[in-house]
Amino acid sequence: MTNVEVRSIAKNYGSVPVLTDISTDFTQGSFTSLLGPSGSGKTTLLRIIAGFIIPDQGNVAIGGNDVTRMPVWARNIGMVFQSYALFPHMTVNENVAFGLARRGIKGEESRKQVERALELVRLPGFGDRKPKQLSGGQQQRVALARAIVTKPSVLLLDEPLSALDRRLRQEMQVELIRIQKESGLTTIFVTHDQEEALTLSDKVAILDRGRIVQIGAPTEVYERPKTRFAAEFLGDTNFLTGTVVAGGIRLANGSTVAVDAPLPATGSEATVAVRPEKIVIRDVARGGKDTDRSNRVSATISSSVYAGTALTYEAAFDGLSFKIFAQNSDARPHSVGDVVELTWSPLHTVPLEAAA
Amino acid sequence: MKIAARFYIAAILAFLYLPILVMMAMGFNESPLYELPFSFSTRWYQALAGNAPLVNSGINSIWIAVATSIIATVLGTMASVALSRRTFRGKTLLQLMLLPPIAIPWLITGTAMLVFFFYSGIGRGLHALLIGHVALAIPYVVLVVGTGFQTVRADLEEAAMSLGSTPVHAFFSITLPLLYPSILGAALFAFAVSLDQFVISYFLATPGFSTLPVQIYSAIRKGFTPEINAISTILLVGSMAVIVIFALFAKPGGVSDKR
Amino acid sequence: MPLDPANSTQLREPGGSRKPLPPWASTAALLVPTYGWLTLAVFLPLCTMFAFSFLTATPMGKAPIVFTFKQYRAFIDQPYLLGVAWQSLLMGFWTTFFCAVLGFFAALALVRATEGKVRETLLILVLLPFWTNGLVRVFSWTMVLREGGFLDYAIHSVWPGAGSVGFLYTRQAVVVGLVHGYLPYMILTCYIALVTIDNTIVEAASSLGARWWTILWKILLPMAAPGLISGSVLIFVPVIGSFMEPRILGGRVGVTMGTVIEDQFTQAFNWPLGAALSFTMLAVVLGIFATFSGVLRRGTAL
Numbered sequence: 001m002t003n004v005e006v007r008s009i010a011k012n013y014g015s016v017p018v019l020t021d022i023s024t025d026f027t028q029g030s031f032t033s034l035l036g037p038s039g040s041g042k043t044t045l046l047r048i049i050a051g052f053i054i055p056d057q058g059n060v061a062i063g064g065n066d067v068t069r070m071p072v073w074a075r076n077i078g079m080v081f082q083s084y085a086l087f088p089h090m091t092v093n094e095n096v097a098f099g100l101a102r103r104g105i106k107g108e109e110s111r112k113q114v115e116r117a118l119e120l121v122r123l124p125g126f127g128d129r130k131p132k133q134l135s136g137g138q139q140q141r142v143a144l145a146r147a148i149v150t151k152p153s154v155l156l157l158d159e160p161l162s163a164l165d166r167r168l169r170q171e172m173q174v175e176l177i178r179i180q181k182e183s184g185l186t187t188i189f190v191t192h193d194q195e196e197a198l199t200l201s202d203k204v205a206i207l208d209r210g211r212i213v214q215i216g217a218p219t220e221v222y223e224r225p226k227t228r229f230a231a232e233f234l235g236d237t238n239f240l241t242g243t244v245v246a247g248g249i250r251l252a253n254g255s256t257v258a259v260d261a262p263l264p265a266t267g268s269e270a271t272v273a274v275r276p277e278k279i280v281i282r283d284v285a286r287g288g289k290d291t292d293r294s295n296r297v298s299a300t301i302s303s304s305v306y307a308g309t310a311l312t313y314e315a316a317f318d319g320l321s322f323k324i325f326a327q328n329s330d331a332r333p334h335s336v337g338d339v340v341e342l343t344w345s346p347l348h349t350v351p352l353e354a355a356a
Numbered sequence: 357m358k359i360a361a362r363f364y365i366a367a368i369l370a371f372l373y374l375p376i377l378v379m380m381a382m383g384f385n386e387s388p389l390y391e392l393p394f395s396f397s398t399r400w401y402q403a404l405a406g407n408a409p410l411v412n413s414g415i416n417s418i419w420i421a422v423a424t425s426i427i428a429t430v431l432g433t434m435a436s437v438a439l440s441r442r443t444f445r446g447k448t449l450l451q452l453m454l455l456p457p458i459a460i461p462w463l464i465t466g467t468a469m470l471v472f473f474f475y476s477g478i479g480r481g482l483h484a485l486l487i488g489h490v491a492l493a494i495p496y497v498v499l500v501v502g503t504g505f506q507t508v509r510a511d512l513e514e515a516a517m518s519l520g521s522t523p524v525h526a527f528f529s530i531t532l533p534l535l536y537p538s539i540l541g542a543a544l545f546a547f548a549v550s551l552d553q554f555v556i557s558y559f560l561a562t563p564g565f566s567t568l569p570v571q572i573y574s575a576i577r578k579g580f581t582p583e584i585n586a587i588s589t590i591l592l593v594g595s596m597a598v599i600v601i602f603a604l605f606a607k608p609g610g611v612s613d614k615r
Numbered sequence: 616m617p618l619d620p621a622n623s624t625q626l627r628e629p630g631g632s633r634k635p636l637p638p639w640a641s642t643a644a645l646l647v648p649t650y651g652w653l654t655l656a657v658f659l660p661l662c663t664m665f666a667f668s669f670l671t672a673t674p675m676g677k678a679p680i681v682f683t684f685k686q687y688r689a690f691i692d693q694p695y696l697l698g699v700a701w702q703s704l705l706m707g708f709w710t711t712f713f714c715a716v717l718g719f720f721a722a723l724a725l726v727r728a729t730e731g732k733v734r735e736t737l738l739i740l741v742l743l744p745f746w747t748n749g750l751v752r753v754f755s756w757t758m759v760l761r762e763g764g765f766l767d768y769a770i771h772s773v774w775p776g777a778g779s780v781g782f783l784y785t786r787q788a789v790v791v792g793l794v795h796g797y798l799p800y801m802i803l804t805c806y807i808a809l810v811t812i813d814n815t816i817v818e819a820a821s822s823l824g825a826r827w828w829t830i831l832w833k834i835l836l837p838m839a840a841p842g843l844i845s846g847s848v849l850i851f852v853p854v855i856g857s858f859m860e861p862r863i864l865g866g867r868v869g870v871t872m873g874t875v876i877e878d879q880f881t882q883a884f885n886w887p888l889g890a891a892l893s894f895t896m897l898a899v900v901l902g903i904f905a906t907f908s909g910v911l912r913r914g915t916a917l
Contacts (some may be wrong), residue, residue: 022445081515085514086515147518156518191426361728364720434649453658463876464661465661465895471663472660489654494649595746
């Protein structure tokens with residue numbers, strides 16, 4: 001069931017387009033990340049859904065009602081800001097009760113709901129403190145409690161974890177998923193951190209220069225990136241460009257790479273992406289075990305970076321450079337200068353759409 | 357070296373404060389001709405009570421300062437909201453327009469007011485003084501409150517709106533309480549500016565309606581009497597008290613969100 | 616404990632159905648009172664006075680209004696004004712000079728010889744008089760400088776046979792009063808400039824064998840220059856426009872541009888001449904501000 005719906009949203013600042021023709025749905029109870037680099041328009045889209053920005057074109061609907069022209073305060077949203085934006089002159093209880101009071105809920109009923117919300121974010125008994133007396137992570141939880149206590153139609157999170165240090169951030173990610181599932185709120189989460197987006201979301205929308213270039217489940221957008229941008233922004237990728245032939249593409253050096261996916265018309269130019277961890281290195285000289293992966297090229301190791309659990313290699317072949325992630329499970333790591341065979345499956349060879 | 361430096365600072369402080377202290381002391385000296393040796397007396401303070409023009413002008417000064425403070429604080433805070441929180445074209449020009457009342461010598465501003473008020477029918481007296489004092493105080497209010505705005509994050513109002521507050525409710529429930537120290541400071545500042553204002557008042561006062569500094573000036577021009585010392589002491593202590601209160605309240609970030 | 620969004624409470628706020636004011640309208644509503652007031656009280660008067668400076672005489676009754684540039688020729692037509700202008704500039708120069716010398720060393724002493732709470736307190740003490748009534752402070756000096764005043768009394772108590780050294784009603788008295796009035800400004804601007812100087816620079820210089828006057832000339836003075844310049848501008852401008860200080864402390868010799876302009880408005884009723892003199896002075900003031908605007912922006916930024 002669709003809960004939040006945006007249709008053909010466009011927004012310009014002066015003559016600069018910030019968002020161009022954005023249309024997408026957010027399902028009831030889902031957790032969607034808007035992922036993109038700064039300037040991609042992800043925050044603008046969130047603020048349009050919140051109502052802080054009125055789009056030049058298009059519509060926003062929440063719960064089936066068109067709210068495009070409705071001011072923020074009438075939309076019944078919950079929002080967590082990057083800086084938490086807790087009211088410094090109010091206690092935690094007063095902060096959380098603020099939205100309830102705006103909805104006419106006061107006294108005992110308000111007290112009970114505030115208490116329950118603070119329990120949900122695991123801060124019971126902190127109600128009488130001022131925001132200044134709390135740690136960053138605790139302030140974050142209060143901000144979350146304040147946003148969800150009013151049972152909003154949609155919960156909007158604007159990079160809420162970016163101010164936390166790494167450890168606290170991972171802790172809060174787990175908490176965030178739990179709280180979201182428990183509350184069942186449709187959640188839209190803005191982030192520039194790809195790992196965070198993959199970990200948290202049911203759906204990831206990748207934005208680039210004001211457009212959604214791909215939207216789908218985390219595995220889908222990671223395993224089957226549609227464009228070069230999507231492939232590059234979500235993790236590392238190797239790109240191969242060649243001419244389309246039956247069942248694959250032919251590279252400039254004449255070798256053919258098999259692709260197990262629909263390709264453009266034979267004879268046209270196409271680019272495919274291969275994730276570095278999908279490639280297996282076979283040491284030819286040492287007679288390493290052959291695999292059934294049908295794509296294979298021979299290459300020379302040009303660099304090797306050791307990182308404990310894993311190794312990152314670069315291998316050169318025919319003027320191209322491949323990046324390969326390997327688990328540290330080989331008997332002996334490959335050294336620079338080794339001649340190896342790189343193999344990978346046609347299933348992991350993803351054709352990309354031509355750049356717009 | 358350090359001792360010489362401290363001695364020098366002491367000398368500067370003596371230069372700054374000694375004349376004022378001498379003036380204050382002479383207000384408590386018995387002799388009408390400031391003759392020494394000193395003999396303590398409060399007769400000049402008692403005489404003040406019977407000096408109707410001085411007392412009346414003192415009352416006028418306080419009323420004008422209170423009214424100036426209230427009007428300038430309300431108007432200046434409104435303008436400061438727009439200048440701090442809104443984006444619009446011509447903002448820089450509007451900010452520059454706050455400078456003339458501060459930077460142009462008051463003699464010129466005052467005489468210009470005299471000319472314009474005379475020919476526009478506004479005339480002189482209480483209302484003219486009020487118009488002039490408020491105009492001088494507004495730029496200070498905008499600047500002081502504007503500094504306060506920098507310590508109140510803009511997203512707090514957005515947070516309130518996301519929770520269901522209208523912009524007006526968000527301003528009064530969130531921003532105003534956080535801005536309160538700055539606004540109070542601005543109000544005291546405006547009060548002090550008006551209370552001490554002499555030049556503008558001098559040109560806009562009438563024989564029937566003047567302020568304390570104008571009365572003191574004309575008394576000095578007529579000749580010195582210890583009564584002037586007495587009333588000057590009262591004015592000085594009054595405005596120093598206002599400034600000290602101001603300094604206590606307008607400390608940057610006093611009660612604000614420092615995160 | 617699932618929070619069911621379907622049960623979400625409706626907002627009570629009536630704003631939901633009412634359209635908010637367009638942003639430009641509320642912005643204008645916030646700005647109009649202040650700028651309307653400033654227009655009425657400052658900008659319209661200045662414009663009117665500018666127009667007045669081109670009139671032959673103060674418009675009175677039915678007399679015809681005639682435009683002229685002659686008011687701006689006053690310095691040629693009335694040569695005594697040149698002398699007055701010269702006296703005003705001298706007064707401005709000496710006041711600024713003494714403020715600069717006294718203020719620079721006071722700021723230096725504060726920065727180099729005090730610290731922490733003591734320095735803070737001293738700074739507040741220095742600045743406090745600045746916010747008190749200038750008229751009262753000028754009056755205070757009459758108590759000190761008059762014949763038989765505090766200065767005479769102090770000297771006679773040491774050297775009973777001395778004559779009066781009181782110098783009230785002289786140009787020197789005016790300068791003393793003005794220095795007293797504006798010194799805190801200079802101390803503040805110099806202090807702001809000097810307080811940023813890293814102590815290690817001075818130590819490095821003296822470890823290289825620099826004498827104290829070399830340090831003063833080559834390091835401290837150049838670094839305090841922005842403060843000295845902005846302080847000087849902020850003092851010179853109001854001083855050449857002052858009229859109350861020369862009247863009270865200078866008596867008959869206290870004739871300055873300020874007092875001449877005041878006379879045109881309160882005694883001679885030659886408002887066009889007063890306006891022209893005011894705008895000539897304003898042009899000088901604006902010229903000074905424009906020349907030093909860069910330094911002023913840096914020097915006064917707290």
